[in-house]
Amino acid sequence: MKQGLDPIEPQSRPESIEALNLRLAELMHRHNELFDRLRADQQHFARLARSVWRVQEDERRRLARELHDGIGQNLAALIHQIRAAVRAVPAQAETALTALSALNQAQELAQATLEDTRALSRLLRPQILDDLGLEPALRWLVRTLSAAPGLHIRIDVDPLPLDLNADVATLIFRIAQESLGNVVKHAQATLATLALHCDGERLILSISDDGRGCDPAAAFAVSARSESTGLGGMRDRARLFGGEFVLKSGPGAGCTITLRLPLIPT
Numbered sequence: 001m002k003q004g005l006d007p008i009e010p011q012s013r014p015e016s017i018e019a020l021n022l023r024l025a026e027l028m029h030r031h032n033e034l035f036d037r038l039r040a041d042q043q044h045f046a047r048l049a050r051s052v053w054r055v056q057e058d059e060r061r062r063l064a065r066e067l068h069d070g071i072g073q074n075l076a077a078l079i080h081q082i083r084a085a086v087r088a089v090p091a092q093a094e095t096a097l098t099a100l101s102a103l104n105q106a107q108e109l110a111q112a113t114l115e116d117t118r119a120l121s122r123l124l125r126p127q128i129l130d131d132l133g134l135e136p137a138l139r140w141l142v143r144t145l146s147a148a149p150g151l152h153i154r155i156d157v158d159p160l161p162l163d164l165n166a167d168v169a170t171l172i173f174r175i176a177q178e179s180l181g182n183v184v185k186h187a188q189a190t191l192a193t194l195a196l197h198c199d200g201e202r203l204i205l206s207i208s209d210d211g212r213g214c215d216p217a218a219a220f221a222v223s224a225r226s227e228s229t230g231l232g233g234m235r236d237r238a239r240l241f242g243g244e245f246v247l248k249s250g251p252g253a254g255c256t257i258t259l260r261l262p263l264i265p266t
C-alpha cells in the first residue's frame, strides 16, 4: 500500500542509488584493474614460456652442430684412417687376414656410428631449417618419413613470406614433425597430406591421414595424464604463440590436425 511506505524513502532513495552507483563504479574500476593485471601477467608468462622454448631450441641447435661437426667429423676421419690401414696391410700375407677382418669390422662399426650420429643431429635440429628455411625443411621431413614402407606423403606449400619469424618457422616445423611422427607411429595409413597455406595474416598447417583414426578426447586425455607430450604439447605451444591447434578424427576415419598461427606471435 502506498500510504504504508516509509516517508523518508523518497529522500533516501536518490542517496542510496548514488551510493550504489559509486560502489558499482568502484567495483568496475577494480575489476578492470584486476583484469588488466591478469592479462599483463598472462602476457608476461607467455613471453617467459616462449623464451624458455627458444633457449631449448638454441640448445638443440648447438648440440646438433656439435654432433654433426665435432663427433661426426672425428668419426669421418677415423673411417678414413681405417681405410688407409686396410690398404697398408699386405693382402697376401696369411697372418694379415685376421687384422684385415678386424679392421673391416671396425670400419663398419664406425660407419654405422657416423650414420646414427648424423641422424640424431638431424632429429635434434635439422640444419636445413636454419640454412634454407621452412619450406625446404618440410620437404626434407616428408621425403625422410615417406621412406616408411606403405606410406605415401603428399606436400603442398604456399609461397612463404621471406621475413618469416624464426620462432614461427620452428614451431610449424616441430608440429609437422610431431604430427607426421604420429601418423607413422599410430595411423597405419597409406596416404598422408601436409598442407601449409598463408592468407597474409596467418599460416594454416594441416596434416591429414587415411588411417585408423582415434577418439580426440581420449587422445588428449592420454597427453593430459602425462603418458605422452605430443598432442597436449602441440596445443600448448600453439596457444603460446596466439594460435590454435585442433584435432579432428573418429575411429576408422583418419586424423586431421589443423594449426592456425598468426604470422607475428601475439
Ligand SMILES: Nc1ncnc2c1ncn2[C@@H]1O[C@H](COP(=O)(O)OP(=O)(O)OP(=O)(O)O)[C@@H](O)[C@H]1O
Residues within 6 Å of the ligand: 182, 183, 185, 186, 187, 209, 211, 212, 213, 214, 219, 220, 222, 223, 227, 228, 229, 230, 231, 232, 254, 255
Ligand atoms: N594420426 C593418428 N592416427 C591414429 N591415432 C593417433 C594419431 N595421432 C595420435 N593418435 C592417438 O593419440 C594418442 C596421443 O598422441 P600423442 O602424440 O599425444 O602421444 P604418443 O604419440 O602416444 O606419445 P609421444 O608423442 O609422447 O611419443 C596416441 O597414443 C594415439 O593413440
Ligand SMILES: [Mg+2]
Residues within 6 Å of the ligand: 178, 181, 182, 228, 230, 231
Ligand atoms: Mg606423438
